[in-house]
Amino acid sequence: MQELPELELYRALLAERFSGAAITALEFHEDLINEVAMELQQDVVGKSVWFVERRAELIVFHLDNGKRLIFRLSDEASIYVGSSNETLEREASIYIRFDERFLALHGVTAADIELMSVKELESIMKNRGIDPLDKRLSLAKFMERYAKKRSSIKTALVDQSLLAGIGPVYSDEILFEAGLRPDRKTAELSHEEWESLYSALNHIVRDSISHGGVRELPLFAGDGISGLYRERLAVHELEGQTCKRCGGTIKKSSVAGRKCYSCPDCQK
Ligand SMILES: [Zn+2]
Structure with missing residues (x-):
């Protein structure tokens, strides 16, 4: 799965470019065309995107018919926002066209894009943990979520049912920032250590978002920020370095x- 900072950057870009826009075409790579894809085409073409949000790991387009068009982006997936006169070097799996602009989804399958009702989306969300950017996530609430978890702090941080959107990259960085060993047990952390962990979570996630996350593929022509946070990583995949x-x-x-x-x- 992709982690919160990158997904949040996608959300912000998609909201800026496509809020209020009407979907003029939905195109699947020939390998992905099946009955479900054809049906989806019929259901979404002509609909407008009211707004774009992120729910845990899902990017969600609110359509004007009350339905939600959701995207799942695996580790291999990427997105690109272009204008209709651009040709892409890499073939996209899915194009969503909006008059003169398009959203290209790379490395996705037909099952990664789905139209659902609000109720269906909410039922998926029931199993997801709280979002690190949720203003209701106070220190007390953060500690309370882990109170019953008997594991190492590394395992706890990437447990999506407790906290949404933290995976291998940011759990390493958060633990470094907090000064905590990944194998420490949640049950033995002091109040002060929980405070450090909470503040590291808040800091790292926001710092990465403001520095373009760690994925270096450009999200649009002239994108000079995506991936700049990679330079700021302190420990992740830096084995043997100082x-x-x-x-x-x-x-x-x-x-x-x-x-x-x-x-x-x-x-x-
Ligand atoms: Zn050190």
């Missing part, structure tokens, strides 16, 4: 089957 904070060496380890990158000197 820690920017203490000069020690970043280590790779495994916690409950998950790869972790951390600085043994900065994280206790």
